[in-house]
Structures are given as C-alpha cells and as structure tokens.
Amino acid sequence: MNAAEDWDLVIVGAGPAGSSAAIAALRAAPAARVLMLDTAGFPRDKVCGDGVAPHAMDVLAGLGIAVAGLSADTEPVTALHLTSPEGVQAKRDFRRPAAVIPRALFDARLVHAALDAGVVLRRHRVRALVQNDDQVLIDGTIRARTVIGADGAESVVRRQCGAGHAQAGTVAIALRGYTGSEPWPAGEQRLVMAAAHWPAYAWVFPIGDGTANVGYGELIRATPPSRAELTARLHTLLPDLPPLALRGHRLPLSPGRPRVAHGRVLLAGDAASLINPLTGEGIYYAVLSGALAGTAATRPEPAHAYRRALRHRLGRHFRHTDLLARCTRRSWLVDIATAAARDNRHAFDSLVEIGLGAGTLDSPLAKAMITAAALRRQKMR
Numbered sequence: 028m029n030a031a032e033d034w035d036l037v038i039v040g041a042g043p044a045g046s047s048a049a050i051a052a053l054r055a056a057p058a059a060r061v062l063m064l065d066t067a068g069f070p071r072d073k074v075c076g077d078g079v080a081p082h083a084m085d086v087l088a089g090l091g092i093a094v095a096g097l098s099a100d101t102e103p104v105t106a107l108h109l110t111s112p113e114g115v116q117a118k119r120d121f122r123r124p125a126a127v128i129p130r131a132l133f134d135a136r137l138v139h140a141a142l143d144a145g146v147v148l149r150r151h152r153v154r155a156l157v158q159n160d161d162q163v164l165i166d167g168t169i170r171a172r173t174v175i176g177a178d179g180a181e182s183v184v185r186r187q188c189g190a191g192h193a194q195a196g197t198v199a200i201a202l203r204g205y206t207g208s209e210p211w212p213a214g215e216q217r218l219v220m221a222a223a224h225w226p227a228y229a230w231v232f233p234i235g236d237g238t239a240n241v242g243y244g245e246l247i248r249a250t251p252p253s254r255a256e257l258t259a260r261l262h263t264l265l266p267d268l269p270p271l272a273l274r275g276h277r278l279p280l281s282p283g284r285p286r287v288a289h290g291r292v293l294l295a296g297d298a299a300s301l302i303n304p305l306t307g308e309g310i311y312y313a314v315l316s317g318a319l320a321g322t323a324a325t326r327p328e329p330a331h332a333y334r335r336a337l338r339h340r341l342g343r344h345f346r347h348t349d350l351l352a353r354c355t356r357r358s359w360l361v362d363i364a365t366a367a368a369r370d371n372r373h374a375f376d377s378l379v380e381i382g383l384g385a386g387t388l389d390s391p392l393a394k395a396m397i398t399a400a401a402l403r404r405q406k407m408r
Contacts, residue, residue, distance in 0.1 A: 031164060034062045036324045037171035038110035039153050039184050041065035042073065043083075043310055044296025044317035045177035046137035049146040049305065051321030059325060062169070063141065064151040065178075074203050074276035077240045078104075078216065078232050079126040079133065079254045082310040086318055092140050097133060098126045102235025106215045107379065109365050112222040112358040117369035118215075122376055125216070125383070126136035127232045127240065133310075153178070154188040158290045173324040174292045177317055182298035190285035193300050197283025197305065201244030202257045208239045210267055218306075219264045221245070224252075225358045229264035229268035236314040241268060244278065244307055277404045281312070282349050287337060288330035293320045298345040306382035315340060315385075344385040349379070351388065367392060 036052050038045045041063045049061050084094045103124035109117045142148060156174065157164040163174045176184025185191075211217060211231045221227040227245030234240060243261035245252065252260075254275060262268055279300035288300045295301070296313035303312065316337060323333035355361050368375035373392070380386025 031168055031170040032062075033060070034169065034171045035059040036061045036173050036175065036321070037163070037165060037169060037174045038063045038177055038321075039065075039068065040176070040178035040182075040296075040298070041067075041138050041141070041148060042134050042177060042179065042296065042313065043137055043191060044298070044313035044320075045175070046134070046141040046146075047090060047317030048175045048177060048295055048321035048324070049141045050092065050144050050293060051318040052324050053144045053146065054090060055322045056325040057145075061146045061183055062171075063138075063146055063148045064153060064169075065148070066150065066152045068150060069138045070131045073130035073134060074178065074201075074274045075130045075244060075309075076203065076232055077127050077129050077133075077234065078308065078310070078383075079128050080308065080311050080383035081123040081125060083314050084126065086311070086314045088161040090318060092137070097136050098128055100132070100236070101128050102233070103127075104214050104216045104233065106212075107366065108212075108215055108217045110217075110219045111362040111365035112220045112225055113362045115362050115365040115369065117365050117375060119368070119372070119375045127216075127234050129234065129240070133399060153183050153187075156184065156292065158188070159290065161291070163291050172291065173329045175293045175317070175320045175324060176292060176298045177296050177313075177320075178298055180279050180297045182294070185285065185294055185298050188289040188294075189290040190289060190294060191218075193279040193285075194283035196246070196248070197280045197300070197304075198247050198273065199244050199278040199280060199302075200247050200257070201242055201278060201307065202221075202254070202275050203240060203242035204271040204273040205238050206241055206269060206271050208233045208237055210241060211322075220358075220361060221260065221264055223360060225361075226356065227260065229261050231265065241265060241271075242273075247277075269380060278302045278309070279306055280352070281345060282343075282352050287316075287320075288333050289349060291329065293324065293329060293333050294307065295320045303382060304348055305355065308383050311384060312341075315343060341385055343387055344381075347387040348381065364392070 284300040301312035377392035
C-alpha cells in the first residue's frame, strides 16, 4: 500500500463554504498545504435560489476576492416584495442591493479564486475518515492535520465524524427551476408565502439576463411531500408560471445544527446545517462559516478556535432565529411581521438583516410585532 499524502488542511467540498475556507486558511498561513476535494468538476450547477446577499459579498471581499468579478454578467436586485400567508404585502427597496448569481457561475468563480491563492483541487469522492489525536486519515490515502467538511446537505464528513442526522422538524425541501423573467418586475425579489402547508413559500429571483430563478420550499413533516405536490403548490402561488423543469434539494436548517467541531474535523455551511430557518438563505452562512473554519484550521487548537469564532459572529443571531423559527410556526405572526415591514422602514430593514445576514430581533420590529399581537389578542376575547 502506498504511503498516505500529507496535507495541513483538507477541505471536502469546493462550494462557497469550501472555497472560502481554503482562501481564508492560506491568508492566515501562506505556507500551508491546502487540498480541496470535490466529486464534481467546475463549472457545475447546484440547486439553489441563487441569491447572494451583500453580507456574503462583504465576507468574500474581506478575503481579498474581487467581488465585482463574482457578479459579472448579472444584475443586482434592488427591491423585495413580500406577500404574507394571509396576503399582507410589503414592498421596499433594499438598503443595499443584493446579487442573483447562478451557482454554475458563482461557485466556479470562487473555485478559481481559491486556485489562484494556491489551493490544490482534486476530484475525489470521500468515503471514510479515521481520526487520531493529531491527524485525520481520508480513505486510507490522504492524511491531514485538520479536515473541514463543506460537502453540503448530504455531507459524508458529517456522518463520518459522528455528528449524526439533522433533528426532525428542522429540514426543508425545495424545488427550483429557471424561466423567462416576464411578467415579474426587473430588479425585484419576490417571496409569496403559503397559508396552506405553512411554513412554506415560493420565490422569484430575476437574474438580469432575461431569466429568473423560481422555486418553492416547505418544512418537511412526518410524510415528505411528493414532487408532484410541491410542483402544484409552486404553481398555485405563482399562477403565471409556465411548465418548467424543476430540481429538488433538502435544506438542513440552523435550529437542527450539530456540534460544528469534532476533534480535528470542522463542519461548515450546509454540512453544519447552517441555513437560515426564516428564509432558506445559506450562502452568507456558508462563506462566513467557511472563512472562520479555514482560519481556525491554522490554529494550534482548531476546534476550540472555530467554535469560539462562530459563537462570536453568529451566536446571538442564532438564538434569535431559533426563537423566531418556533414563533413563526404560527402564520399570523408572519402576517404581523410583514405588516410591520410594510409600515415601518426600520422594521423592514430588521427583517432583511435577520433573514439575509446576522441581524437580531431589535426594538422597532419587536415593538411593532408585540403591539400587533396584543391587539389581536384583544380582538379574540
């Protein structure tokens, strides 16, 4: 048997979390030997809403990436149009425009940035990990001081390191496809929430090239819905949508997140169940957790460094989104939040920050929701 290769860091998965981790590691330790493994060649498609919040671009810019190149040939979206389960509508401009970049473009461009930084990329399907005190052996042939699992919702690394499955009631399922941008307004993201099968919503994200990313997602309950049922629900919420090819994927939401560090194995992005439970947004969490994991991997105690960094950056945010995810199982609270966003600029901005970044339930939004909830209780007496 050939001797195992030695690497300082091996990253499994070359998507946004993995590429960000690789770049961050080399910024922290330029001499580090960093290997990325992925089962796919790039460019490749990935089922996603394709929305990239400015918060994610901030993280990538902080890694020295020329973010204008990531969004080249696409147009930003400048407004958000929300429709609540009972039909309350809120439409306002974003404080900062967001990008909509097909993952076939976005991921390939991030991979190229990682390669330019000195990362080695190899096509390889990881099947087994064995941890010792000071190293991890991958498939018996690759030895690493630290491993980062950034291999998505169906993460092999997550299973192999003992993190287990996502908790029941914390996984969503979604379908996504592409269609012409008509009849939806240019530059406007649209979210249409469903009263039936709540929590659930459909989306339209225009790309700026005459096409739009459209889809539908809902929380998985005891019996997962069929593809036909999901497709019918999408067309109910977006009746102008023509028939189109749809692809499905699972979304492990952050309330079901496992421990993110297991010995010398760190988990980032979807592999760590880092998907916003309110919006399904995952790219900001992916690039931020990847960057934090990559930096931590260069430290003497990577697990401790990563847990501490992630708690510092997202701990309070997670506590608030965990709470909101429980509260908003009652769809009338979402109607109240949408009305608050319609009537109050600060409340709208707070919702955007909670749903797309690291925001928390601050005073304007909380006061608006508490007042509306109190009025509702009085009416029901």
